[in-house]
Amino acid sequence: MIHIQDEFWSEYVRLVREVMVPYQWEALNDNVEGAEPSHAIANFRIAGGLEQGEFYGMVFQDSDVAKWLEAVAYLLETRPDPQLEEVADSVIDIVVKAQREDGYINTYFTLKEPGHEWTNLAECHELYCAGHMIEAATAYYRATGKRKLLDAVCRFADYMDKVFGTEPGKLHGYDGHQEIELALVKLFQATGEEKYLQLSRYFLDQRGAKPHFFEEEWENRGRTVHFPQLSMAHDHLYNQSHLPVREQHQAEGHAVRLVYMCTAMADIAAETGDIEMLAACDRLWNSIVNRRMYITGGIGSMEQGESFTADYDLPGDLAYAETCASVGLIFFARRMRKLRRSSTYADIIERALYNTVISGMSLDGTKFFYVNPLEVYPDVIGKNKNYDHVKPERQGWFTCLPAPAVRRMSPDCWLH
Numbered sequence: 001m002i003h004i005q006d007e008f009w010s011e012y013v014r015l016v017r018e019v020m021v022p023y024q025w026e027a028l029n030d031n032v033e034g035a036e037p038s039h040a041i042a043n044f045r046i047a048g049g050l051e052q053g054e055f056y057g058m059v060f061q062d063s064d065v066a067k068w069l070e071a072v073a074y075l076l077e078t079r080p081d082p083q084l085e086e087v088a089d090s091v092i093d094i095v096v097k098a099q100r101e102d103g104y105i106n107t108y109f110t111l112k113e114p115g116h117e118w119t120n121l122a123e124c125h126e127l128y129c130a131g132h133m134i135e136a137a138t139a140y141y142r143a144t145g146k147r148k149l150l151d152a153v154c155r156f157a158d159y160m161d162k163v164f165g166t167e168p169g170k171l172h173g174y175d176g177h178q179e180i181e182l183a184l185v186k187l188f189q190a191t192g193e194e195k196y197l198q199l200s201r202y203f204l205d206q207r208g209a210k211p212h213f214f215e216e217e218w219e220n221r222g223r224t225v226h227f228p229q230l231s232m233a234h235d236h237l238y239n240q241s242h243l244p245v246r247e248q249h250q251a252e253g254h255a256v257r258l259v260y261m262c263t264a265m266a267d268i269a270a271e272t273g274d275i276e277m278l279a280a281c282d283r284l285w286n287s288i289v290n291r292r293m294y295i296t297g298g299i300g301s302m303e304q305g306e307s308f309t310a311d312y313d314l315p316g317d318l319a320y321a322e323t324c325a326s327v328g329l330i331f332f333a334r335r336m337r338k339l340r341r342s343s344t345y346a347d348i349i350e351r352a353l354y355n356t357v358i359s360g361m362s363l364d365g366t367k368f369f370y371v372n373p374l375e376v377y378p379d380v381i382g383k384n385k386n387y388d389h390v391k392p393e394r395q396g397w398f399t400c401l402p403a404p405a406v407r408r409m410s411p412d413c414w415l416h
Helices: 007-028 040-047 062-078 082-097 107-111 126-144 148-163 180-191 194-206 213-220 255-272 275-291 323-340 343-360
Strands: none
Touching (some): 040 062, 082 126, 082 148, 126 148, 148 194, 255 323, 323 343
16 A cells, blocks of 8 residues: 655545545535535435335436445545545445345336346446446445445345357347446456456457447337437447447547446456557557647547547537546556556656646546647637637536536546
8 A cells, every 4th residue: 555645645635535525425415505406315325225216317416426326435544534434335325225135236227227228338327327426435445445326236246247248148248338347357356256356358359349239228118218419329339339449440439438448358368368459549549649649648639429529520619528538547557567568658648647637636626627728719709619628717617417418427427
């Protein structure tokens, strides 16, 4: 364990501990005046039979609770905090009460669409939410030694292992938003259970297979969509399902999805010695860093789809450069540094961390940038619609509007 004790980073750690995490706890419990309700904790309480009510929020609302627990775990790992741990334990109790007997955890489908689980993986973030809960569980177990949430996500992963696979009768699918892949590697590392590593590898290897899974499930559910303004079932570049992962050469589509996927690919290469997977990591790293990354370490130059576009298309004023995409780039770089033992990857970690990630938070820890353009002309904001995603000042809150309203942000960034 490395303990940071310097004037610069210690202050950021203090802000997360004393300002951000307490604020986010209040937000999760709908106690922030003037903010859009989260209802995330309430959703779990309702699903667990602790109170009456209906699901509220986005289909990925559960991930906010998981990411808060993960953040708490990192704080507890650096310094004991009995009061914070007690709050986290109470949240874990609620999550476990919301778990079905077969291991499934997802308040949206439990409360709002029971019986429709795994019917819209392209859009509905089921495995994404599962992945974040797994990451929370492994981090909390490492920090505290407590197994309650870890045992719960193991039951969930065991259930997923029965649902997904290439065998007859299993679902030959994968999630529209990568996350479960890297989470399952962490679960394997925490438990030593080989089947979790193999399930992660399955989700990677199945991506991009033909016939296309997202097209098939769209037909099977009667061609319905959850996000009418997006074409997640058909825009295969958007979610990197246009080709098998080992055949992908260029950074395409939603930037956060790509770097989450690459992180898992590097994990699998490291754990299994998969040379083809490592070669694909090298190609995608080269595409991102040498042709599609800003000098700041920002990635994803286009607001539409929060995505990559073409080589060297890096406009400074229109840049999306989502904060969480740079966080994901750091995840990928960290794995590649371990694989390749080169300072090149550490340089990218440092560039993204200092120029895009920490700049996304104000010095008092209360306001944030979601996108990070390299230049801003305040007079055009609100007048030129091309810049609607740009904010001239850090914001105190970012809202995800439920369908069919336009989604103003992706689920990745809220608690990173």
